Amino acid sequence: MTKLIIDTDPGVDDAMAIFYAAAASEIELLGLTTIFGNVTVEMATRNALRLVEAAGLDIPVAAGANTPLALPPFKPSFHVHGDEGFGDIPAVSPNGAAIDESAADFLCRMAREHKGELVVCPIGPLTNIALAIQQDPDFIANVKRIVLMGGSYREGGNITPHAEANIYHDPHAAEVVFASGAAVEMVGLDVTHRILCTAEDFTEMAATAPTLGGMLQDMSHFYLEFYKSVGKLDGCSLHDPAAVIACTHPEWFTAEKVGIEVSCDGDTSGATIASKDGRVPTAVYTAVEAQKVKSLFMERIAQLS
Numbered sequence: 001m002t003k004l005i006i007d008t009d010p011g012v013d014d015a016m017a018i019f020y021a022a023a024a025s026e027i028e029l030l031g032l033t034t035i036f037g038n039v040t041v042e043m044a045t046r047n048a049l050r051l052v053e054a055a056g057l058d059i060p061v062a063a064g065a066n067t068p069l070a071l072p073p074f075k076p077s078f079h080v081h082g083d084e085g086f087g088d089i090p091a092v093s094p095n096g097a098a099i100d101e102s103a104a105d106f107l108c109r110m111a112r113e114h115k116g117e118l119v120v121c122p123i124g125p126l127t128n129i130a131l132a133i134q135q136d137p138d139f140i141a142n143v144k145r146i147v148l149m150g151g152s153y154r155e156g157g158n159i160t161p162h163a164e165a166n167i168y169h170d171p172h173a174a175e176v177v178f179a180s181g182a183a184v185e186m187v188g189l190d191v192t193h194r195i196l197c198t199a200e201d202f203t204e205m206a207a208t209a210p211t212l213g214g215m216l217q218d219m220s221h222f223y224l225e226f227y228k229s230v231g232k233l234d235g236c237s238l239h240d241p242a243a244v245i246a247c248t249h250p251e252w253f254t255a256e257k258v259g260i261e262v263s264c265d266g267d268t269s270g271a272t273i274a275s276k277d278g279r280v281p282t283a284v285y286t287a288v289e290a291q292k293v294k295s296l297f298m299e300r301i302a303q304l305s
Contacts, residue, residue: 001028002248003117005110007064007103008240009037009124010047012081012216012223016197016297017123017240018048019212022055023300026248030110030118031060033103037124037169038077039085041066044124047085049094054212055304061096064103064128068170070264077165080226087222089215104131111142118142119247123149123240125166130173133180140182149243150174151188151272153258153284163270164189167262171270175262178272181280186260187243188272191253191288195242198235199224201298208302216301241297246285249296254287 004027008014021029032052034044045063052059067073084091099106107128111118120143122129129146132139150166151174157163167174178184202220205213220236227236246253259275260282 002026002119003028003030003114004119004121004247005031005033005107006244007033007035007120007122007124007128008048009035009039009044010051011038011085011240012087012219013236013238013240014038014123015051015086015219016216017244018051019055019216019304020241020297020300021244022057023303024248029057029059030114031062031106033062033064033106033128035064035103035124035128036066036073036076037166038081040076043085045098046091046094049096049098050092053094053096054215060099060106062101062103062106063098065131068125068127069130069172071170071172074169080223082222087219089218103128104135107132108136108139111139115142117144119145119147121147121243121247123243125170126150126173126177127170130176133176133182140180143182145183145185145247146177147185147187147243147247149187149192149240151186151260153188153190153272153286155189155193157270158189160270162263162268164272167272168270171262171264174272175264178260178262178282179279185246185250185255185283185285186272187246187285191285192237192239192242194288195238195290195294196235197238197294201235204298205301209304212304213301238294238297242288242293245293245296252289252292253285255283256286257281258284260284
């Protein structure tokens with residue numbers, strides 16, 4: 001059983017990833033931490049609580065950073081995920097509340113309590129992870145793996161020609177993580193662009209899991225229209241769910257061991273490039289058995305209500 005914390009900025013594909021984790025028998029989901037990115041951190045926390053309640057999960061949600069480490073705040077990606085983060089679905093206030101502990105504090109505590117077992121899966125900007133690394137010198141030794149959705153090695157960017165969005169929105173934090181010596185695995189655009197979810201797939205989710213699958217389908221309309229607007233007519237990439245699946249099925253991915261550094265300024269800000277300083281290599285995923293990943297995702301969603 002994989003002990004997992006997802007660091008998230010929900011977000012349509014974040015919702016897909018969290019619902020997948022809720023259904024996966026091989027995952028013990030210990031909590032969610034929230035971060036700015038697709039939405040503000042306040043909205044991310046509200047949305048995370050809403051997803052937890054919808055999925056019937058009894059887990060803590062810890063609110064995280066609201067700005068990057070060094071850069072000024074970015075405008076949330078409302079044009080991609082909708083004004084409230086869930087496409088056209090309006091905001092709903094959750095019944096619960098975030099715990100009285102910051103995301104970084106929660107991550108450090110859980111890493112101590114589950115030393116050598118905890119897998120952290122950040123699927124937004126890496127600010128909370130960098131803060132945990134800076135706050136607790138033992139954090140990187142206590143954590144078993146950091147499996148992140150972000151970056152691009154050969155694929156090019158999706159927010160600039162060079163940068164993937166999660167890394168771009170806090171490159172300084174990403175540099176802290178990649179330079180830390182932690183066991184980092186990068187599930188970037190090189191693989192997530194190979195796994196597509198179509199409108200027909202969302203229809204199937206709604207048919208097999210009317211409540212939660214139906215919620216995902218309702219979210220998907222706005223999200224798929226964004227993809228069409230940028231010329232991707234065959235569906236949306238399975239970004240965040242792929243990272244969660246890599247936490248338990250790394251054998252379906254091909255990794256290259258590469259020291260990664262992050263450009264933090266200029267036109268290439270957010271680019272993840274091969275380091276020349278001899279840092280601990282990152283497992284950079286460069287190929288994927290896409291059909292296996294997608295089939296497992298669809299199978300797990302079908303197990304939901």
